[in-house]
Amino acid sequence: MSQSAPTREVARRVFASEFNDAGYTFTESDDERAPVYALLPTGESSNRVFFVGTLTEKEDVGEDSEYWRGRIVDPTGTFFVYAGQYQPEAASKLRDLEPPAYVAVVGKPRTYETDDGTVRVSVRPESITEVDAATRDRWVAETARRTVERVAAFDDEGNEYARMARKEYDSDPETYKAAALSALEDLDDSGDELAGDESGSDDAALDDAPDGTDSAGTPEP
Amino acid sequence: MSELRQEAEAIAEQFSDHTDVDPDDVEERLTTLVDEYRVPLDEASRSVTNSYLEDAGMERDELGRGGSEEVLVNDIDEDEQWVDLRVELVDLWEPRSDSISQVGLLGDESGTIKFVAFETSDLPELTEGQAYELSNVVTDEYEGSYSVKLNRTTGITEIDEEIEVGDNADTVEGALVDIQSGSGLIKRCPEEDCTRVLQNGRCSEHGQVEGEFDLRIKGVLDDGETVTEVIFDREATEDLTGMTLDEAKDMAMDALDTTVVAEEMGEDVLGRYYRVTGPTFGRYVLVDEMEDPGTVDVESALIEARSI
Numbered sequence: 064m065s066q067s068a069p070t071r072e073v074a075r076r077v078f079a080s081e082f083n084d085a086g087y088t089f090t091e092s093d094d095e096r097a098p099v100y101a102l103l104p105t106g107e108s109s110n111r112v113f114f115v116g117t118l119t120e121k122e123d124v125g126e127d128s129e130y131w132r133g134r135i136v137d138p139t140g141t142f143f144v145y146a147g148q149y150q151p152e153a154a155s156k157l158r159d160l161e162p163p164a165y166v167a168v169v170g171k172p173r174t175y176e177t178d179d180g181t182v183r184v185s186v187r188p189e190s191i192t193e194v195d196a197a198t199r200d201r202w203v204a205e206t207a208r209r210t211v212e213r214v215a216a217f218d219d220e221g222n223e224y225a226r227m228a229r230k231e232y233d234s235d236p237e238t239y240k241a242a243a244l245s246a247l248e249d250l251d252d253s254g255d256e257l258a259g260d261e262s263g264s265d266d267a268a269l270d271d272a273p274d275g276t277d278s279a280g281t282p283e284p
Numbered sequence: 285m286s287e288l289r290q291e292a293e294a295i296a297e298q299f300s301d302h303t304d305v306d307p308d309d310v311e312e313r314l315t316t317l318v319d320e321y322r323v324p325l326d327e328a329s330r331s332v333t334n335s336y337l338e339d340a341g342m343e344r345d346e347l348g349r350g351g352s353e354e355v356l357v358n359d360i361d362e363d364e365q366w367v368d369l370r371v372e373l374v375d376l377w378e379p380r381s382d383s384i385s386q387v388g389l390l391g392d393e394s395g396t397i398k399f400v401a402f403e404t405s406d407l408p409e410l411t412e413g414q415a416y417e418l419s420n421v422v423t424d425e426y427e428g429s430y431s432v433k434l435n436r437t438t439g440i441t442e443i444d445e446e447i448e449v450g451d452n453a454d455t456v457e458g459a460l461v462d463i464q465s466g467s468g469l470i471k472r473c474p475e476e477d478c479t480r481v482l483q484n485g486r487c488s489e490h491g492q493v494e495g496e497f498d499l500r501i502k503g504v505l506d507d508g509e510t511v512t513e514v515i516f517d518r519e520a521t522e523d524l525t526g527m528t529l530d531e532a533k534d535m536a537m538d539a540l541d542t543t544v545v546a547e548e549m550g551e552d553v554l555g556r557y558y559r560v561t562g563p564t565f566g567r568y569v570l571v572d573e574m575e576d577p578g579t580v581d582v583e584s585a586l587i588e589a590r591s592i
Contacts, residue, residue, distance in 0.1 A: 074461050076508040113459050113506060115555065152547070167555025169461045189462070192555040197579050201557050202459075204585040209508045211592045247589055251582045 074113035074169055076206040077103055078246065079140035081239045082112065086182030087231040088174055101172035101184065104232045105213035105239050106225030112186065114142060115167045115194060115202035121157050131157035133191075135166060138203060138246035143185040144168060153188035160193065167194045167202070203250050210243035287383075287404055288314050291329050294435050297366070297422070298333070303340045310336075326406055326436060358394035358452045360432070363425040369432065372415045372447040386410060390418075390432070395452030395563075398431035400424075405436040417441040451563040456514065457577060458507035459557050467502045468546025469532045471495025499529050501549060502568075505558065513568050514560055520571040524558075525549045 077085075084104050090097040091108075100108040116135040124132045130147040131154050146153035153170075160166065170188040177183060214236045217225045228236075292311035299305040310332060317328035337344060354368040374396055376388040386401040386409065399421070401407050410416065419439035421432040434440075466481055473480045473487035474496050480487050482495045501516040501524065522528050527535075527549065536542040562572035 071462075071504065071511050073509060073511050074459070074506045111461075113461055113508070113555075167459070169555065190550065190554045192551060194555050198556055200582070201577065201580040204580045204582060205508060208585065208589050208592070211589045215592050244586075244589060247582065247586050250580075251586055 072098065072110040074111040075103065075107060075109040076202070076209040077105075077109065077112055077114070078206055078210060078239070078242060079114075079116070079135075079137045079142045080242050081105060081139075081210065082114075082142065082172070083140060083184050084232065084234055085109065085172065085184050086174055087227075088172075089227070101174065102224060102227055102231060103213070104228050104234045105210060105236045106217050106222055106228045107213050108224055109172055111169065111171055111189075113167070113169050113202075114186075114206070115165065115199045116142060117199075118157075118160055118162045118164045118166045120162055121160065123158075129154060129158070133157050133160075133166075135168065137206075138249055139242045142168070143183070144170065144188050144191070145173070145185055146188050146191075150188055153191045156191040160191075165194050165196060165199050167192050167198060200250055203246055207243040207247040211240055214240040214243075287325065288318060291325060291404070291436075294422075294437070295329060295333055295336070297364070298420075298437060299336060299340070302342060303336075305336055325404060329436070356394035357390060357392050357397035357432075358450065358454075360397060360423050360430045363423060363430075365423045366420055367423060367432070368417070368419045369421060370415075370417050370443070370447070372449060373410045373412050374449055376410075376412050386434075388412075391447065391449030393448055393450045395450045398429075399434060400431060401434040401438075405434060405438070407434055407436070407438060408440055410440070415443045415445050415447050417443055453561050453572065454564050454569055455559060455561040456505050456507075456512045456569055457557070457559040458505035458512065459555060460503050460553050461506040461511075461555075462504040463546060463550050463554065464502040464504065464513075467500060468549055469529075469536050469542045470498050470500060472498050497529060497533055499527075499532055499545075501525075501546075501553070503553070505560065514562075514571055515568050516571045516574070520574060521549070524574060525552050527552075 081104055085101040087102045088099050089102060090099055098110045100110050103109050114135070114137065116137040118133055119136050120134045122132050124130050125147060128148050130145065133144040135142040135144055144157070146157055148154070168186060168188050169190045170186040173185050173187050174182050175185070216222055217236045219225070289311055292314055293307045295310050296305045296307040313332045314325070314328050317323040317331065318325055323331070354370060357369060357371065360367065369390060369392065371390040371392045374389040374391040376386060379385065379387050383403055384400055385403045385405070385407070388399060389396045390399045401410070417439070418434065420437045421434050424431045424433050471482040471485070472495055473482060473490055473493050475487070475490045475493065478487065478489055480489060482493070485492060485495065487493050499518040499521045501521050503514050503516065505512045505514055516524055518529060532545045535548065536545055557577050558574055559577050560569060560571045560574045562570040
């Protein structure tokens with residue numbers, strides 16, 4: 064697996080509201096094993112995403128075997144994460160986590176079509192870890208920036224994914240930019256109130272890591 | 285490229301920040317002087333340069349200065365830039381061609397870079413271990429590697445100073461999105477000068493050996509645009525995870541399985557942001573220093589995002 068590292072797919076930063084609109088998927092070649100990309104409406108291909116949000120609910124929706132669904136909320140909407148027997152680590156993590164909790168997720172976009180023809184976009188996690196508020200804030204700022212950058216490049220000549228997005232979606236990329244900026248503005252407001260706490264917890268964040276593990280890691284038999 | 289042509293382009297390049305000088309024109313003038321009037325090349329180029337200076341109403345001092353700024357060698361990432369360096373001569377190699385007077389490595393605190401000096405430039409010889417201020421050297425690129433060329437306009441000043449030569453360290457920042465196989469508690473081959481990581485108790489060079497335990501993390505930092513593979517050695521891994529080698533061994537012993545160590549470490553570090561600095565080896569950055577980027581400065585992030 065790691066041998067394919069030189070061509071490892073980058074993990075896109077995208078807010079839930081945009082991600083959930085990324086229902087169009089494509090491949091770059093006819094090869095059966097060619098990676099599948101979800102097309103982000105701001106004009107970027109995405110074979111992997113990284114996001115941080117609040118796990119608000121989890122539920123085992125499996126019939127025969129465990130199949131965990133998690134709702135992970137960011138400032139713009141909700142990511143749906145599904146993990147079953149083929150994602151044992153992520154599944155056991157979802158089983159163990161107690162909402163609400165800040166979690167970081169690395170995963171692959173997946174789409175499925177419901178009976179009425181709507182395309183749902185979800186995430187098949189590669190890893191889920193519990194993180195702190197500082198990590199969440201950093202992700203929001205980073206994702207806002209990446210989103211705004213994509214929107215800024217949307218009308219660039221030769222931006223093939225923007226061209227594809229224009230063809231496949233009706234959405235106006237400016238709405239994602241507005242959502243990104245307002246997510247960042249909200250962070251600014253809450254940051255003021257929490258400023259004292261934030262910096263305190265931050266300095267200690269690294270030293271705290273082992274302690275954090277003790278509590279989070281005990282379920283290991 | 286002929287010697288004359290090279291010289292002509294160097295002269296044209298010197299003027300590039302001030303006035304438009306056509307290298308073909310320069311070459312023609314040089315050819316006339318050198319071929320017809322038998323003027324030595326350095327005298328010819330001096331005279332041609334002077335005539336261009338006169339045309340432009342410039343002083344010799346202004347030449348080549350405009351485009352030239354002092355840089356660190358590891359920051360050089362563009363072809364054909366005129367730069368100044370403050371470096372120590374780290375190593376001299378045997379020139380492979382008669383046209384080359386000196387070739388070797390220059391170093392400053394950021395790292396090292398190859399340099400070439402040509403016979404035609406008629407420069408004083410550089411001495412190994414000596415520190416210099418070099419002005420007006422030109423950057424060169426070959427298959428993604430950069431070097432600098434000294435030329436006849438290069439100013440060489442010996443400086444009385446020890447330069448601590450760096451290791452071409454890079455700094456990368458991003459979220460740790462993956463821990464690759466071969467991470468956590470590993471065993472290395474104990475043979476002398478062999479530090480290969482054992483696969484199922486076997487060294488690819490020495491076969492079945494009694495391995496020595498070690499810790500490392502091969503991770504992937506991802507900033508949403510690029511991915512960088514990073515290696516934390518034992519010290520860096522202990523620093524990152526707070527888990528010592530002995531604790532890792534105990535943990536593996538209890539579980540009768542070494543893989544629990546990497547899993548446990550993953551819990552601590554996956555999905556977090558890090559900024560790491562260290563030398564680059566192949567596609568890996570070896571982590572020397574690691575810091576938590578800390579609390580994000582929302583206000584400046586907002587200003588930046590709005591300005592895009």
